[in-house]
Amino acid sequence: MDVIEVANLRKSYSDHVAVDDVSLSVERGEIFGVLGPNGAGKTTTVECVAGLRSPDSGTIRVLGLDPGRDRAGLRRRLGVQLQASELPEKMKVREALEMYASFYEHPADWRALLDEWGLAEKRDTRYGKLSGGQKQRLSIALALVGNPEIAVLDELTTGLDPQARRDTWALIERIRDGGVTVVLVTHFMEEAERLCDRVAVIDSGRVAALDTPEALVQRVGGGEQRIRFRPSAPVEDRMLTDLPDVREVVRDGRQITVVGTGNVLHAVTSVLARNQIVAADLRVDAADLDDAFIAITGHRID
Amino acid sequence: MSAFTKITAMELRLHWREPAVVLFGLLLPVALLAGFGMAPGVSKPDPANGGLSLGQYIASIAVTLAVTIMGLTVVPTALATYREKGILRRLSASPAPPAALLGAQLVVNVLTACFATVVLLVLGALLFGVAPPADPLMFVVAFALAVGAIFGVGLLIAALAPSARAGNGIGMITMFPSLFFAGFYIPWSAMPEFMRRVSDFTPLGASIQAVRAAWLGDPVHPLHLVIMAGYAVVAGALAARFFRWS
Numbered sequence: 001m002d003v004i005e006v007a008n009l010r011k012s013y014s015d016h017v018a019v020d021d022v023s024l025s026v027e028r029g030e031i032f033g034v035l036g037p038n039g040a041g042k043t044t045t046v047e048c049v050a051g052l053r054s055p056d057s058g059t060i061r062v063l064g065l066d067p068g069r070d071r072a073g074l075r076r077r078l079g080v081q082l083q084a085s086e087l088p089e090k091m092k093v094r095e096a097l098e099m100y101a102s103f104y105e106h107p108a109d110w111r112a113l114l115d116e117w118g119l120a121e122k123r124d125t126r127y128g129k130l131s132g133g134q135k136q137r138l139s140i141a142l143a144l145v146g147n148p149e150i151a152v153l154d155e156l157t158t159g160l161d162p163q164a165r166r167d168t169w170a171l172i173e174r175i176r177d178g179g180v181t182v183v184l185v186t187h188f189m190e191e192a193e194r195l196c197d198r199v200a201v202i203d204s205g206r207v208a209a210l211d212t213p214e215a216l217v218q219r220v221g222g223g224e225q226r227i228r229f230r231p232s233a234p235v236e237d238r239m240l241t242d243l244p245d246v247r248e249v250v251r252d253g254r255q256i257t258v259v260g261t262g263n264v265l266h267a268v269t270s271v272l273a274r275n276q277i278v279a280a281d282l283r284v285d286a287a288d289l290d291d292a293f294i295a296i297t298g299h300r301i302d
Numbered sequence: 303m304s305a306f307t308k309i310t311a312m313e314l315r316l317h318w319r320e321p322a323v324v325l326f327g328l329l330l331p332v333a334l335l336a337g338f339g340m341a342p343g344v345s346k347p348d349p350a351n352g353g354l355s356l357g358q359y360i361a362s363i364a365v366t367l368a369v370t371i372m373g374l375t376v377v378p379t380a381l382a383t384y385r386e387k388g389i390l391r392r393l394s395a396s397p398a399p400p401a402a403l404l405g406a407q408l409v410v411n412v413l414t415a416c417f418a419t420v421v422l423l424v425l426g427a428l429l430f431g432v433a434p435p436a437d438p439l440m441f442v443v444a445f446a447l448a449v450g451a452i453f454g455v456g457l458l459i460a461a462l463a464p465s466a467r468a469g470n471g472i473g474m475i476t477m478f479p480s481l482f483f484a485g486f487y488i489p490w491s492a493m494p495e496f497m498r499r500v501s502d503f504t505p506l507g508a509s510i511q512a513v514r515a516a517w518l519g520d521p522v523h524p525l526h527l528v529i530m531a532g533y534a535v536v537a538g539a540l541a542a543r544f545f546r547w548s
Contacts, residue, residue: 082391086388
């Protein structure tokens with residue numbers, strides 16, 4: 001079932017067109033990625049979805065509501081974690097959660113959110129004294145304090161160190177496991193590939209592609225893999241080329257590169273094992289979402 | 303309504319965590335009163351000043367100064383900072399009406415100005431023999447209209463300022479000429495006629511003259527009441543029209 005439907009969304013500002021023509025739909029319970037370079041129109045798109053901006057044209061339905069006309073109704077059911085929105089320096093963590101909880105008829109237990117997001121020790125710390133990661137976690141907790149059905153998270157791992165980013169990924173999966181639909185805006189390929197059930201690739205205000213990360217990668221060279229190794233004993237080409245999924249075998253000195261698809265890795269390692277040949281320095285390269293992005297849009301993300 | 307109460311309570315708490323702001327709004331007017339209050343013959347009526355004693359003259363200036371500091375510098379800076387930091391945006395994404403935060407800021411800063419006024423009235427009476435307002439009812443009306451006019455202009459600055467620094471800057475730039483025309487630097491009685499006419503039409507000039515007349519028990523000029531109400535309504539309406547949440 002679709003909880004968000006966007007059709008032919010268009011939004012321009014005085015000096016440029018931010019969103020040219022975006023259509024997408026988000027299913028209940030998934031982590032939906034909105035992926036694209038800075039300035040592609042990702043944030044404007046989700047701000048229209050959240051009812052924070054009115055589109056120039058196009059239609060949006062969120063949980064059956066029109067975000068432009070029923071802002072109040074939508075805000076009770078959709079939580080937003082916005083880019084660059086802070087809290088007053090001297091507001092304490094506990095006070096912020098308690099106050100935002102009071103805005104909802106059926107809020108989540110903010111004390112439980114404190115524990116869940118690792119902020120219990122910081123409950124009496126002022127916002128200005130929190131680290132970047134702690135501010136980010138508080139921001140997510142605030143987006144969830146209203147018990148939303150949909151959580152929109154905009155660039156939430158930007159500015160975090162790699163460890164904090166990985167920790168945040170685990171937490172986002174936990175939100176989804178709690179039954180909340182997550183819309184994740186990001187320009188990190190790795191993040192989209194790792195977390196998202198489906199991804200909309202946005203480029204220059206348009207949806208360039210919309211699919212699962214795997215299917216997007218599959219589009220690049222049909223999921224081609226390159227297996228490189230140095231065999232411990234001589235290998236005849238035919239031993240490899242006879243395998244069903246192998247497309248090509250290339251030799252470079254003692255190194256062999258096998259290009260293939262599907263279960264080619266399993267086939268190659270099995271045939272080598274049967275012939276008691278050890279593959280030294282074995283490496284497998286496959287296309288990832290980064291390659292897919294280049295193939296889809298014709299340029300790198302950053 | 304409950305969101306408004308909750309936000310106001312929070313803003314009050316945050317306000318008291320910024321002692322510098324509170325002290326600025328309170329100490330400067332009190333220091334002004336105390337500084338001039340030490341002068342000899344401070345409580346004697348001065349015929350050259352329309353029968354007003356120096357103490358009353360300074361006290362009425364100090365009261366208006368307290369309102370001006372909160373309305374023209376603290377409110378625009380606070381609201382422009384809230385906008386610049388995305389605090390207003392975050393609030394507008396929640397079910398709470400963002401206007402509640404505007405209301406809360408007004409309540410908190412008006413309360414601070416009222417508190418400073420009470421302190422000034424009490425200190426003036428106890429330490430420097432400044433007589434309390436002769437027409438208390440008219441004093442309250444004049445004070446309320448002064449708050450409306452000055453905070454209205456402050457809100458308009460907050461609405462138009464593109465950043466926190468600009469909010470502070472525009473507030474200051476508005477405040478100092480206003481103080482000049484209101485007779486803070488040279489006594490009103492020493493002003494040339496055309497300056498007094500200009501003063502009548504500035505929010506501070508009208509405020510200070512109305513407050514002073516009520517203090518002395520003289521009739522308050524209706525023009526000043528109309529001018530103050532005009533600033534409150536027009537500036538307030540323009541602020542509401544142009545206020546941006548992000």
